[in-house]
Amino acid sequence: MNENVVKKANNADHLKKADQQYYFHPTTPLKLQQQSGPGLIIKEGQGINVTDVQEDVYIDGVSSLWNVNIGYGRQEMAEAAKQQILNLSYSSSFFNNSNDKVIQLSEKLAELTPGDLNVSFFTSGGSESNETAFKMVRHYWKLKGNPERTKIIALDLSYHGVTMGATSATGVREFDSMITSSAPGFLHAKPYLTDCEKGDTSHLDYETSIRGIVEKEGPETIAAVILEPVQGVGGINIPPEGYLKAVRELCDEHGIFMITDEVICGFGRTGKMFGVDNWEIVPDVMTVAKGITSGYMQLGAVLLKTDLRDELAEMSEDVFFHGFTYSGHPTACAVALKNLEIIEKEDLVGNAKRMGAELHKGLKYLEEKHKVTAKARTIGLLGAIELFADRENENGFDPSLHAAQQVVEECLNRNLLLRPLAFGGINAVALAPPLIVNKKDIETIIERLSEAIKAFENKAF
Incomplete structure (x- = not known):
């Protein structure tokens, strides 16, 4: 056996054992990790591809966690981080201090965001951003003389993060069920x-609508409504035409803040x-994270209207x-x-868009070609x-x-990384490749899927 092959195999085996012994994985079946070790150990990324320690190359069809928008291995991103680290690696924004990069990024975001969402508060990620938004709007109502306006209405099958308030807002029940106590004041x-x-x-279903809940609870008790423009984890659920406008008008009618979670969509x-x-x-x-740096550095933000800040x-x-050690981190801002x-x-x-x-x-082609899609x-x-x-009657597969998951595993066997979504009774495969993909890349993704x-059909029938 080639000496290099032996070294790689030994290195991979060592990493697998060390992972099992020392690394507590997020959002992972812990027993599976302890029994089998990590599924993949990625060591490199370039463009839309990632390479594992066995030198196998995979198309990343979901941008890792929906966040590597510009693809992997961008030299200019490394240079931006390097130069900023050499100039000023870190600086606190506490106590009315600032730095040039956080100011420049705030100004840039004001240019990009719709309307007068011109003010940025920075965090380290999506959960922190949503947690901050909840605290901000509740703080506002308290200062306004309406301390009873604390309730936050979110949507079923929504995902807003894993900190205490963000978990309580999340409408995917599996995340809520692991904790023994939810934060108060969250409705779905x-x-x-x-x-x-x-x-x-x-x-x-009127009573379970946002408006129905507002009327039942009383608008004077509602601080905000939060929703994803498109639900991600809950199933890639795209709202019907007119829905977001109706929610916007409802919030205006009752003086309720409308928060949009753009962590995935942004x-x-x-x-x-x-x-x-x-x-x-x-x-x-508006809350953002993920694509603000394409995963090259940890960063999130809460964007609010100027008049709210005023x-x-x-x-x-x-x-x-309220604030985080890394709020306005200059290196993260330079990377962004x-x-x-x-x-x-x-x-x-x-x-x-193209x-x-x-x-x-491609997905419509798969509908025509396969009987289960x-x-x-x-x-x-x-x-x-x-x-x-049975797609004619929309009868799903037995959850067991x-x-x-089986389809995604078959994709993995074909060097394609996708993501299963199985919340709320659905079985769906999610796709979200880096924004740099071309037509040939899409064709390859569809072919492998x-x-x-x-392969799944052959096993299932």
Whole structure:
């Protein structure tokens, strides 16, 4: 056996054992990790591909965690981080201090965001951003003389993170069920009841709509509504036309803040700079992370309207007692600035829209070719296809079969990384490749996914 092959095998074996012994994985079946070790150990990334320690190359069809928008291995990103580290690696923004990069990034975000979402508060990621948004709006109502306005309405099948408040807002019950106590004041509405949100009280689901909950609880107790423009983890659920507008009008009617969670949708993923741009809606508060740096550095932000910041400033002379050690981290901000420069310079938002159309055609082709596939949906480079035992009657597979997981494993065997979604009774395969993909890349992804679905069909029937 070649000496290099032996070294690689020994290194991989050592890493696997060390992983089992020393690394506690996030969002992973712990028993599986202890019994079998990590599924993949990635060591390199370039473009849309990643390479494991066995030198196997995979197409990353989900941008890792929906976040590597500009692809892997960008030299200019490394240079931006290096130069900033040499200039000023870290600087605190506490106690009214600042740094040049956080100011420049704040100004850039104000240029990109819709409406007058011109003010940025920085965090280290999506969970922190949503947690901050909840604290901000509750703090506002307290200063306003309405301390009873604390309740946050989120949607079923929503995902907003894993900190205490973010978990409590999350509508995927599996995340909530692991904790022994939820944060108070979080309510969940059934999504996409457009007629109800417009005021149709005769609808059978009216009481579980956002409007129904507002009326039941009393608008004077509601601080905010939070929703994803497109639900990600919950199934790549795209709202019907008119829904976001109806929610915006409902919030305006009752003076409720509208928060949109753009952690997945933001920075080009949906074929627009932000998800809400698809429906020309401007929220009061927007949370972002992931694509703001394309995963090259940890960073998130809360973007709020100028008048909200001005009111908070006017009403309070005390310290705003909230912040993170890495709020406004200059290196992270420098990386974000370079990332946004690349997105604009290479028209990756436009490419997401164009290649999203190719992805949609590909998924529709899979619907025609395979008997278990249906409900293909895309918006930009964010898409999914569902699996059914009987698609004519929309009868799903027995949950114990883990259909989506099986298809994703078959994709893995074909060097394609995708993600199973099996919440809320669905079995879906999610796709969200880097925004740099071309038509040939999409064709390869669809071809390998088709082979994987065929292999699953052969086992299932």
